Amino acid sequence: MARLAEVLAQLEAAGTAQNRKIYARHGAAEPMFGVSAAALGKIVKPIKTDHALAQELWASGNHDARVMALRLADRAEMDEPLVRRWLQDVDNYILADALGGLCSQTPHARALSDAWRDHPDEWPASVGWFIVTCSAEDAGVWTVEELHGLLVQIEAEIDERPNRVRHEMNGAMIVMALRDAGLRDSVLAAVERIGPVKVDHGQTGCKTPEVAGYVERTLAHRAAKAARQAAKKAERDRQ
Secondary structure (H helix, E strand, O other), X not given: OHHHHHHHHHHHHHOOHHHHHHHHHOOOOOOOOOOOHHHHHHHHOOOOOOHHHHHHHHHOOOHHHHHHHHHHOOHHHOOHHHHHHHHHHOOOHHHHHHHHHHHHOXXXXXXXXXXXXXXXXXXXXXXXXXXXXXXXXXXXXXXXXXXXXXXXXXXXXHHHOOHHHHHHHHHHHHHHHHHOHHHHHHHHHHHHHHOOOOOOOOOOOOOOOOHHHHHHHHHHHHHHHHHHHHHHHHHXXXX
């Protein structure tokens, strides 16, 4: 508990009233300190991984502490019962995305996504679909055929799903399109039929990405990066 008190004190000292206002607009609720991502990273860096501390931070109920818990948790020790308990406390998209990202790095990624994507409530379904976004390019988690099936589901349901679930489905389509050329053609065709995805981001400057443009820019960035790496390799080979 001494370590917990020390870390909570660090978080409190790093928090600001302005950040608390910003996070509240993004759905975070009190108690929270309002710690920026940069400041949180400095607190997390020397600790790296501490699963016991992560569980204590989560149990504190503080928003910033829970964000930090999701950074410190040991992926190998995140079993399904613990993840399901934490999911019950998720009440905003900041935690939902962070939990989904953590789940995607565990051996339970597929099972958890399968369990939650069709949940009627916003946050479990959001986590389930965000796991897809984080893992769609991993052939060990999804086959291309399975992703085609998810794309069919997205096209059929996206207009009717809860607000943030629509955002996560949109993100999943982007990563699906990056996985495979054939799948990309299917995604872009589906996007044309779906039309603009409407998500209420409240009093924030956030926007839901337009799939086709985002995919095009990402592919161009990857191609440019690959060209730079190839040029560096060629230069090293000549030396």
